[in-house]
Amino acid sequence: MINFDRFQLDNGLKVIVHKDVSTPIVAVNILYDVGARDEDPDKTGFAHLFEHLMFGGSVNIPKYDTPLEEAGGENNAFTNNDITNYYLTIPKQNLELAFWLESDRMLDLAFSKKSLEVQRHVVIEEFKQSYLNQPYGDVWLLLRPLAYRVHPYQWPTIGKKIEHIQNATIEDVRAFYRKYYNPNNAILTVSGNVDTKEIEILSNKWFGPIQPGDANNRNLPKEPTQTEExxxxxxxxxxxxxxxxxxxxxxxxxxxxxxxxxxxxxxxxxxxxxxxxxxxxxxxxxxxxxxxxxxxxxxxxxxxxxxxxxxxxxxxxxxxxxxxxxxxxxxxxxxxxxxxxxxxxxxxxxxxxxxxxxxxxxxxxxxxxxxxxxxxxxxxxxxxxxxxxxxxxxxxxxxxxxxxxxxxxxx
Amino acid sequence: MRIDMTGLNRKIAPKTGFVDNISFIDPEKAELNNGIPVYIFNSEEQDLVKIEFLFRAGSWYQEKPLVARITNKMLKEGTRHFTSHEIAEKIDYYGAHLNMSTDKDMGYVSLYTLNKHLEPTLEILAEVIKHPVFPENEFNRIIQNRKQKFIVSNEKVRFIAKRKFDELIFGSQNPYGKTYEVEDFDKLNTADLAEFHRLHYRLSDCRVLVSGKVMNRHVDLLNKFFNGEPVGNSDNHAEPADNTISSNNRMFHIVKNDALQSAIRMGKVMFNKTHPDYTKLKILNTVLGGYFGSRLMTNIREEKGYTYGIGSALVSLHHSGYFFIASEVGADVTQDASNEIYHEIRKLQEEKIPEKELDLVRNYMLGAILRNLDGAFARSDNFKEILEYGLNYSYYKNFIEVIRSITAAELRDLAQKYLDRESLYELRVGK
Known part of the structure; x- marks a missing residue:
């Protein structure tokens, strides 16, 4: 049984708080309701490329990782066809720093052209490492478009092909951010030795001022019933x-x-x-x-x-x-x-x-x-x-x- | 840019403090009636438990390649009282999980179960530890399947590099350096396994870690199922000689022409955590390649985009230790990546680490120690890391002191002493 409290900010951000007194570590998890299924069929691999760029600096913080590591914290993220999920753990006493970091990259990103160039290379190396440079690595590149004729599950999270990553422009990436990285499209959970009141205050202070974006009305093509093997x-x-x-x-x-x-x-x-x-x-x-x-x-x-x-x-x-x-x-x-x-x-x-x-x-x-x-x-x-x-x-x-x-x- | 109307100054980070008050709670220690030591890590959360047996049964002790690993994997494939299928059926029925693994030094056998199914699943754990029979038909299948798995893995540059590197630094005469080839799968027989089990899975020479929600009943049941075995004579555990003869040629290249990426591995033999410089070198390693913001990651991934990931580690073994750097990089930038790695090492030897960076690493490492103590399973794993070296929590307390007090000058001197380019091996697998 996991007990929790839940509240929502005026800008639409949903917040969940779970109290666990047994540990000096607090976990902060933030999910953005966007995944590879939300990508343009000609610009695939964006949700995941974007996850990389989220570490390339936000409007007030030049580098995400440095202050977190300085505070004894650690973080990572994953993207799949449905969601993009960022998580960190930090000693309780430094919890507010996590709110500062996560709210700033929800407020606005400030990644440079250079950081896009570099992450583009990193993701291409990841593409090679996981899909191309090992036996059976291309299985899902073959299987997905075979099983799905219209639904965007027809491409893997990494993207259909390396060219899509190579061709991504800074405008494409910014538009993607603008559309999906909004408080009303996110869920924040804090779990550790914390009180709901304290999290409400921190959430309102750091996330409260962020303007909501347009509602994300997903309208994906439904895969028709398959009629032959x-x-x-x-x-x-x-x-x-x-x-x-x-x-x-x-x-x-x-x-x-x-x-x-x-x-x-x-x-x-x-x-x-x-x-x-x-x-x-x-x-x-x-x-x-x-x-x-x-x-x-x-x-x-x-x-x-x-x-x-x-x-x-x-x-x-x-x-x-x-x-x-x-x-x-x-x-x-x-x-x-x-x-x-x-x-x-x-x-x-x-x-x-x-x-x-x-x-x-x-x-x-x-x-x-x-x-x-x-x-x-x-x-x-x-x-x-x-x-x-x-x-x-x-x-x-x-x-x-x-x-x-x-x-x-x-x- | 979105406007923040509140006038909150987001340029300034909230105040943070150094990680302090890291508390180490000693495990409760119990002893079974026959003398087997049991270490207990309690947590009041979920009503479940992990029971882990530790044996000195790693690859260090094997006379033929693969014996340690296959023996370990086959423990649950048939015992005196149960067939392989009966064991699987019982463990699955109770929703439990048996986990077997080995490393260079140890063999591990663990049971994960809900407490309400403790008794019937613990009975199976006792069977697989005490009475495995290594049936011929199961053996043939496992060898066949493991061999195929090996052949697939051996297509991957990282796997080849990892396997060959040990031989390169330790030499093929050292038990840590002995590697295996595909034909070694066919040289094994069930008698080898039975003999290895007899010599190395001895209750007279094992330790037990119990973590989760633990009650008296756990020790009672351990006594019930692990009774009667004689304890003692643990000192006749034969230790092979440590013959470290490393190759004289320090640069190796294994050609794999179709590779899109090259695996790079560099490093050398070091020492284990009983050495006075171990913890200090651990800090130097963190600066170089031990965390996301490390110099290698920053330069080779975040600045140059040569790789998806690069890291370094200092590994402690019972009879030795080693340091290595590993990455997979684009085939066309292999030489550049290698140059950059040496460049980062040289910088550590020539320049003192700036205070700001060193403070970051200090706090990052203290945070990591704190995380490693979070929860009963983590505490148990953490304790396991020192138990076999005869160390106790004063090791970590000292480590924390070293993290807090080490100077940039000391770290520079360490880099000069231990990371001399001439002493490092380099292995590349790829084009």
Whole structure:
């Protein structure tokens, strides 16, 4: 159970406060409701490039990191298809410094042409390091546009291609900032040995004066229902064949989400899961195999990935995956098996609440989903899923026409 | 620019203070009936626990490559009383997690569980530690899959550099420098693992760290499942000889023609945290490459954009230690990046670090120590870092004193003493 208070400033900034007296460290988490899905299809990779620029200096503070490090703090950030999230931890006594830093970069950025040039290079090196300079690195560059024909999930957070990063202009970047980095498009969470009153005063002092921006009315194209199976075969200079298979699933906030998450656990979470046991341990078709969900805010993907054991044919490995899918859509799972994955979820939820920073990030994300209090009810939502629901959900999900396959052959 | 109407002066940072009052709470120490020492880190938060067994079973002790790691991974693949599948089924059913890992010195076996499932999961933990049988069919599968994983990783410049660097600095005769190749996977057999387990996973020579919400019941149950094993004779633990013969050639290049980036790794053998200069060198390392605002990051990432990341570290090992700098840089700027790294080292040798920068590093490091004490799991991990060296919290207290009092002149002298260019190895993997 995570207790919290919540209030909103006049400019629309939502603030959540969680008190934890056990630690001298305070976590400050700030989420901007913008991700790669909000990008122009011809200017992808911006949300993430922007995350880098947020450290390049704001209107009154030449360098973000220096004062924070001086105060014994540490920070980082991440961007995904849905959100951009910045977080820091700092000794309690220096907390106000975090408000000064975060409010200034929400007020206005002052990054230079040079800092754009440098971060452009840094991001291109990141692109190479994560997507190009390693075996199987381009999988998501291939798979996303195959699974998504219209929705912006068709490109990864890093961007469609290096050229988009190369061509970004300072005007593009400023316009992106103006549109999304506003108090009414953000959620701030503070967690540590703090009082709500104290956080209200600090929030009003530092964030209160920032003018709100225009409402961010997102109107993204909805991905049409897939009507036929898709297949892409590629040959690459990699050591082993591999298979990637995706199925379109619901939104993070839809009712079916929890049943689908449990399905992925039944199939591949833990050494006793069905597909690990049958495909890796018994039939020895794959050297590694995973099933997981992307859990995106818009309609996401259920994903199977596996690397084949040397000598196994892709067709045989693929058939074995389909056999397991056939089993789960033809027969209800056993009550005990469902209980097992529910126990696992309960445990991982508990372990995910360790530390002020985790709690701050969880609360913020739940608030974005609609209500920070969801962190305290997630367990019940999983517990409520029935064997019958698992069956109907699996049948709806694992339709042949909903499937996208990438067969990745070794040269 | 947006206007701030309140007249708040945002140019001036709110007042901050030096990090002080870092308090170290000693763990509670218990002893099982058979003498196994147990260190307890309590927190009143979630009703869960982590129980970690520490064995001197790292790669230092192995006679054949990979034995330490595969033995550790295979502990849960079948025991005297349970098959691999039964173990997996029980652990998963209770939502628990068994984590196995090794490093150069140690082998670790940890259980993460909700307290309400403590008893049945602890029973499994005891089984995998005490009675693994290393079944042949599971062994063959694991070797096959690990070998494939190795082949994939070995396509990555960073992985190659990391593996080969140890051999370069320690020499292939030193247990820390012995690396492994793909054919070593085929030279192992289950008898090697059983023998390694017998010699190195001994209850007579282990320690237990328990963190989370811990009650008397935890110690009672540990006594129940780990009883009866004789304790003592821990001093006949054979230590291999430390034969550090490093290569004479200090510059190495492994060619990988299709690489878009080159991995660079530089460094040398140093010493461990029992050496009087260790903590001081730790501070020098932080200035050079130990945090986001470090000189290497500032120059090579933030000024030049050559890399996504660059860092340096001073690593303590039970029988030695080493210092290294690592990065992956664009293939076309490899030489430039290397030059800049040497340039930053030279600056540390020639110029005193400005007071402002040194104060920043002092407070950053004190903040990091504070963060490392945040919560029972963190306290346990932190304690683990000193336990095997026979040190206690006075090590950290002294460290804090050194952070507060070290001078720029001392750090410059240290850079001259330990970071002489002629003494550093450099390895590049790429075009």
């Amino acid at each position: 898709r297949i892409l075969e590629v040959k690459r200079n990699v050591p082993f064949d591999s298979i990637y298979k995706t199925y379109h699933m619901c939104k993070r906030t839809d009712h079916a989400y929890h049943a689908i998450d449990l399905l992925s656990d039944i199939l591949s979470n833990g050494d006793s899961s069905r597909m690990y046991r049958s495909l890796v341990k018994e039939k020895k078709l794959f050297s590694e195999f995973h099933a997981y969900i992307t859990g995106d805010l818009d309609e996401g993907l259920f994903v199977f990935t596996g690397k084949l054991v040397k000598g196994v044919k892709i067709a045989d490995a693929d058939n074995a995956i389909n056999d397991e899918i056939e089993k789960i859509i033809s027969k209800p799972i056993h009550e005990e098996e469902l209980k097992k994955v529910k126990n696992k979820i309960e445990s991982s939820l508990e372990f995910s609440e360790i530390g002020v920073l985790n709690k701050a990030i969880n609360l913020t994300y739940a608030e974005l989903l609609g209500n920070a209090d969801l962190v305290n009810h997630e367990k019940e939502l999983y517990q409520a899923v029935t064997v019958e629901e698992m069956l109907t959900t699996a049948r709806e999900l694992f339709r042949k026409t909903n499937c996208t396959n990438l067969y990745y052959y070794a040269n």
